[in-house]
Amino acid sequence: MDVKGFDKEKxxxxxxxxxxxxxxxMLTLYENNKNSWALFVGHLVIEKLLKGLYVKxxxxxxxxxxxxxxxxxxxGLELNQEEKLFYATVTxxxxxxxxxxxxxxFRKKCTxxxxxxxxxxxxxxxxxxxxxxx
Numbered sequence: 001m002d003v004k005g006f007d008k009e010k011x012x013x014x015x016x017x018x019x020x021x022x023x024x025x026m027l028t029l030y031e032n033n034k035n036s037w038a039l040f041v042g043h044l045v046i047e048k049l050l051k052g053l054y055v056k057x058x059x060x061x062x063x064x065x066x067x068x069x070x071x072x073x074x075x076g077l078e079l080n081q082e083e084k085l086f087y088a089t090v091t092x093x094x095x096x097x098x099x100x101x102x103x104x105x106f107r108k109k110c111t112x113x114x115x116x117x118x119x120x121x122x123x124x125x126x127x128x129x130x131x132x133x134x
Contacts, residue, residue: 008059012133015052015062019045023126030119035110036103039093042122043068046090049129050075056133066094077132086121093118 022044029038043066050071051062057075065071069087072079079087095102 006061008055011055011061012052015048015055016130016133019048019052019126022048023123026119026122030115033112035112035115036093036107038115039090039110039118039122042119043090043093045122045126046087046129047071047094049126049133053129053133067091086125090118090122 022041026038026041026045029035029041046068047066050068053075054060054062054071062071063074068091069079069084072083072087077083093106
């Protein structure tokens with residue numbers, strides 16, 4: 001890509017730093033039992049890291065999408081069924097936390113056990129994606 005002003009490393013750093021800030025927010029929300037919002041922000045963490053990986057792999061600006069499975073595919077990641085399920089499920093945290101008609105059902109789903117499981121999975125995937133970027 002030959003776009004004037006495109007600084008690949010600066011853009012990747014932006015996505016990593018932004019994801020790291022959101023990760024701290026996710027943990028704070030989780031520690032304060034704001035489970036549905038913690039998972040919503042967890043989605044942002046993964047999305048931003050995938051966008052950083054996209055810049056690294058494709059040497060272009062990431063697409064303006066929120067579908068994590070699609071972003072992972074656009075990064076060229078070889079995904080097994082478990083990974084596809086992870087990205088598809090975490091994508092729903094964005095949708096379910098955002099729209100009123102989904103919020104009530106999503107809040108009920110976000111039990112302490114459910115949220116703990118997904119916070120841990122988001123943490124693991126965050127670390128894995130960061131290793132792919134650096």
